[in-house]
Amino acid sequence: MEVGFLGLGIMGKAMSMNLLKNGFKVTVWNRTLSKCNELVEFGASIGETPAQVVKKCRLTIAMLSDPAAALSVVFDKDGVLEQIDSGKGYIDMSTVDPETSSKISQAITSKGGAFLEAPVSGSKQPAETGQLVILAAGDKGLYEESIPAFDVLGKKSFFLGQVGNGAKMKLVVNMIMGSMMNAFSEGLVLSERSGLNPHDLLDILDLGGIANPMFRGKGPAMLKSNHSPAFPLKHQQKDMRLALALGDENAVSMPVAAAANESFKKARSMGLGDLDFSAVHEILKMTKD
Ligand SMILES: NC(=O)C1=CN([C@@H]2O[C@H](COP(=O)(O)OP(=O)(O)OC[C@H]3O[C@@H](n4cnc5c(N)ncnc54)[C@H](OP(=O)(O)O)[C@@H]3O)[C@@H](O)[C@H]2O)C=CC1
Ligand SMILES: O=CC(=O)O
Numbered sequence: 425m426e427v428g429f430l431g432l433g434i435m436g437k438a439m440s441m442n443l444l445k446n447g448f449k450v451t452v453w454n455r456t457l458s459k460c461n462e463l464v465e466f467g468a469s470i471g472e473t474p475a476q477v478v479k480k481c482r483l484t485i486a487m488l489s490d491p492a493a494a495l496s497v498v499f500d501k502d503g504v505l506e507q508i509d510s511g512k513g514y515i516d517m518s519t520v521d522p523e524t525s526s527k528i529s530q531a532i533t534s535k536g537g538a539f540l541e542a543p544v545s546g547s548k549q550p551a552e553t554g555q556l557v558i559l560a561a562g563d564k565g566l567y568e569e570s571i572p573a574f575d576v577l578g579k580k581s582f583f584l585g586q587v588g589n590g591a592k593m594k595l596v597v598n599m600i601m602g603s604m605m606n607a608f609s610e611g612l613v614l615s616e617r618s619g620l621n622p623h624d625l626l627d628i629l630d631l632g633g634i635a636n637p638m639f640r641g642k643g644p645a646m647l648k649s650n651h652s653p654a655f656p657l658k659h660q661q662k663d664m665r666l667a668l669a670l671g672d673e674n675a676v677s678m679p680v681a682a683a684a685n686e687s688f689k690k691a692r693s694m695g696l697g698d699l700d701f702s703a704v705h706e707i708l709k710m711t712k713d
Contacts, residue, residue: 425572426451428477428484429468430497430504431518432459434653435544436487438551439517439577444468446554446576453477455493473502478512483570486516490662491524498528510536513566517558519543519598519659521666522588529562529587538566541587543594544578548654555579559597561590592670599667599681601638602660602701606684608639609705612646622647642702651696651703658697661688 425448429440432454443450444466451469452460453476460470471477474497478484484504488494494516498504504514514532516525516539525541532539539562546556556578560567567583574581584590615625626643629635645651664685671678687704696703 425449425483426481427573428453428471428481430454430474430477430484430486431488431493432463433487433489434548434656435517435551437463438548439485439487439556440468441466442552442554442576443573448573448576451477451480474498474504475502475506478504478507478514482511483513483515483566483573485573486514486518488516488518489659490518491520491666494518494520494524494528498531505531505535508532508535508537513538513540513563513569515540515542515566515570517542517544519594519663519666520591521595521669522591525591526587533563538563539587540566540570541590542567542570542574542581543590545594545597546578550579551577558582559584559590559593561585562587595663595667595670598660598663599678602664602688603680603684604636604638605660605701605704606687606708608643609646609687609702609708612643612705613708613711642700646702646705649706651699651706653698653700655701656698657688657691657701657703660701661685661692661697664688 427448427450429450429452440450440452440463451471452463453471453474454460486497488497508514514537529539540560541562542558542560544556544558550556554576558574558578558581560581561584584593612622615622629639668681668685691704691707
């Protein structure tokens with residue numbers, strides 16, 4: 425099966441590599457084209473523009489940073505829209521808001537193409553090991569056609585109905601995750617400042633009802649101030665912002681998420697946006713009497 429892949433950041437690189445290792449023919453494009461070279465060593469072809477990739481491939485996947493990037497790759501010169509037509513499918517796996525996804529869907533389908541949004545839950549390591557959770561919505565036929573690729577990329581795919589539902593589900597999940605990261609960071613700081621050993625806290629949390637892979641995986645590194653990026657903080661803040669907008673639209677009061685968003689914004693303003701989202705711990709550590 426031949427697929428196109430647009431966007432070779434932390435996630436896109438791991439996902440396209442996985443497809444190659446599992447026998448897919450992959451044509452890649454990235455805004456910074458030099459990032460394609462590593463994939464070429466594993467058998468990928470390069471498309472010089474998103475339009476070239478779509479022209480060559482029946483299915484094209486995108487994994488881009490944010491709504492502006494997702495829109496630019498579709499609508500700008502040499503973008504996806506120039507070559508999409510009937511018989512071709514476009515799958516956007518970026519985390520965006522439902523409005524962005526709907527705008528892309530309308531443009532693709534008005535040219536006869538099929539569209540699926542399919543954001544993912546799971547970070548760099550699940551992307552590397554094919555353990556993502558795929559939250560798809562849109563064209564059911566395209567979803568079914570994409571299952572061989574989704575089976576390589578993820579451990580479970582959900583089809584959630586109409587376009588927008590995948591984006592909404594992803595934003596709800598990440599809103600919870602970002603709030604949890606803030607509560608976890610506050611707990612680490614509180615344990616240390618009140619004279620406890622925070623490593624004991626990690627052990628105790630891991631044995632109880634709120635044990636989870638995020639605390640287990642990131643806790644020890646956070647205590648060493650190691651925030652090597654798996655999920656960049658700037659993207660977590662984008663997700664909090666988009667989830668809060670969804671809350672505004674639906675009149676859902678979300679004071680916990682709003683406070684978490686403020687911490688992520690503060691961390692971004694201090695230049696921590698490219699570190700892992702666990703770096704929010706650094707700003708919480710800085711607050712003293
Ligand atoms: N990292 C993670 O753990 C997870 C991330 N996500 C989501 O997946 C998406 C990608 O994340 P991740 O790989 O971590 O992000 P990165 O920041 O590592 O990569 C972003 C990608 O988007 C491209 N890009 C940015 N702006 C533009 C633009 N204007 N036009 C074209 N391309 C652009 C970048 O190109 P260039 O190389 O040229 O900068 C790069 O390929 C995001 O929506 C994120 O929220 C979802 C689940 C987990
Ligand atoms: O979007 C990030 C993730 O870990 O999921």
